Amino acid sequence: MAEIVQRLWRHFARQVPFGMQAPEFFAELAEQAPVVRFDGMWVISGYDLVTRLCTQPGFPMAAPVFPEAVHRDNPQFVRFFSSTMSVRAAEEHQRLRSVLTGAFSGRRLAALRDRIDDVVAELLAEPLRRGEAEFVGELATPLPARVTAVLLGVPPADREFVTERATGMMNQLAAGFLAETHPEAGPPITAAEFAELREYVTGLLEQRRAEPAEDLIGHLAGSYQAGKLSAGEAVDMVLLLFMTGLDTVTAALANTLVVLSERPEIAAALAADPACADRVFAEALRLRTPVAFGSRQVAHDLSVGKLHFKAGDTVILAFAAANLDPRKFEAPLEFRWDRPITGNVAFGHGSYYCLGSALAGMTALSLLQAVHDRLPTPSRPLAELPWRASLAFPTPRVLPVTFSPALAESGAR
Template sequence: MAEIVQRLREHFMRQEPFGMAAPTFFAELVTRAPVVHFDGMWVISAYELVTRLCTHPDVPMAAPVFTEAVHRDNPQFVRFFRNTLSVRAPEEHMRLRSVLTGAFSGRHLATLRTRIDEVVAELLADPLRAGGTEFVSALAVPLPARVTAVLLGIPPADRDLVAARATGMMHQLSAGFLTESHPEAGTPITAAEFAELRDYVAGLLVRREAEPADDLIGHLAQVRQAGKLTVDEAVDMVLLLFMTGLDTVTAALTNTLVVLQEWPEVAAALAADPSCADRVFAEAIRLRTPVAFGSRQVARDVRVGSLEFNAGDTVILTFAAANLDPRKFADPMEFRWDRPITGNVAFGHGSYYCLGSALAGMTAQSLLRALHDCLPRIDRPLADLPWRASLAFPTPRLLPVTFAPAAAESGAR
């Protein structure tokens, strides 16, 4: 136990990736140390406790902590995060969440299916012609950026700039806990760029009030006109979706390809029957969970089961480990077709359950269906892949692939 806790601490401190061994580490963590308490921090991996804490009113999500430099250089960005729906008081959180739930409903998303298939086809055209590509930069990064832009209704001419600004926001967020020399550091969005982005989104909302449209910004404009949302709240929501809907999907798509390479019989089954794409995706993000952790801050002294939490304690919910808990999942390290699609916590659970889960699933399934008869084969031994340094996103940074026709693929395996 002491040794695994020490390893966890070191990884946290250095933000050092586990690489291919991530599931092995998380499985060991949940088995040997399902509850860990060190330096005022709890690391909870047991599935039952993770799901309990996800719905506990006294253990809410907390705003990230920013350095003095971020407070000084980009105060509007800090304000945005302190006001974002996830960190509002419970009633406000529910009110703002309910505004978005409508926009993410099955009925609305169904209208996006064809557009997502078109985006997938556009992005795949060149790589398929070339017979191979670097999957992360050619597909896993631009696909969610374009899908989010379609969902929101960002005009095509502005999509690349908005996606670049969203990346800048992610870098600004990580500037709160990464040193400048860290490989994940990147260039944070500046205060001027952030102010410009807010004005741009506010301008789109005003335009949608005059010219209604059936996209998410159009929906927010209607809700605002009905007096149920302020302009600032609507702008914050749009920016939040850009922050939550990009890196997550990139990591999920990339990890799914890794799982397909690790499980050749699954790749062969998908090649034979693309309708199993939903099952493949669900099991892939359980085995290699793209968002490894959620974080909470205890609001007041509270007892949960046998654990005593103190107000102010930080709680890390290890979704990646809970998904490998043998008390919940039989043969947790095995890809199993008979597991229910729902029930794993790759999209969280309870109060903060991912609003974009259905959209992410549609995006992944669209890509898997399009690729089912020429599934990409990773061109490097899996052990040699470079990994993102971020512990929060256990996923390869690069994935060089070639597209293999299905018959050759299953034959070779």
């Protein structure tokens, strides 16, 4: 146990990416050290305890701590992100969350599938023509942003603008809150750009108040008119939704490709039967969870089982380790078709379970099924891929790929 704890501490202290060895490390952590305590910080890796703490009201999401430079250069972004639904107190979080619940119903999302397929086809057209792509930058990054724009009801002419600004917000978050920078990500959003985006969103909400529409911005405009949201909360929620899922879905798609590249037999099964894409995606996310950790702040002294938490303690929930806990998942490092699709914590659990998880799954299925007989494979050895520096996202930073010939073209059919 001592060795795995020392390795964990080295990763935290030095911000060393987990890289290709992430699953092996997290499986070992869950088995050998399901609870680790440093000075004022806990790392919880066991599945049962992670899911239990996710449902405890005394563990709200930790508020972000931005460096002074971000406060100085982009104070409105700091104010916005520091007051979002994610970091509100439990009662406020639930109030705001309840406004969105109906908007992510299965019926509403199913109605978007054809439009998501159109977005996927548009993004794939040029890479498939070339037979190659940088998967993260050309596909996995813009895809969730464009799908979110479709869900919200952003006019097609404005989707490129929104995608660019949403990426800029994520870059600001990564550079400030997560202390991660890399040239491929592009620049953080500036104060002027953020002000422009906020004004744009305000205009969209006003337009929907005057001309109601069956999209998510229309839904939020109606909630504002009904008194369920303030005007500022409605704007903030749209801005948050621009960002929500971007890094998570980007990492999920890239990690799924890594899992398929590691296991050619799974890729062959998907190529033969695109209907199995949902199982491929679920098991890939369990093996290589896109968001490794979630952070919580203990609201007051409390005990959970034999563990005693003090007010102000930071609790790191290791979702990536919980998904590889052998007490929950037999032979956790194996890809198994017979595992339930639900049950892993790749999208969190409990009060903060990702509302957009179903949309993320639909987006992934659309992409996997679109390329099932032309699956992209890394054009350089997996061991040589550069990985993101943020420990929260154990995923490739860039992923150059080539597309195999379609089965029909190669005479396999």
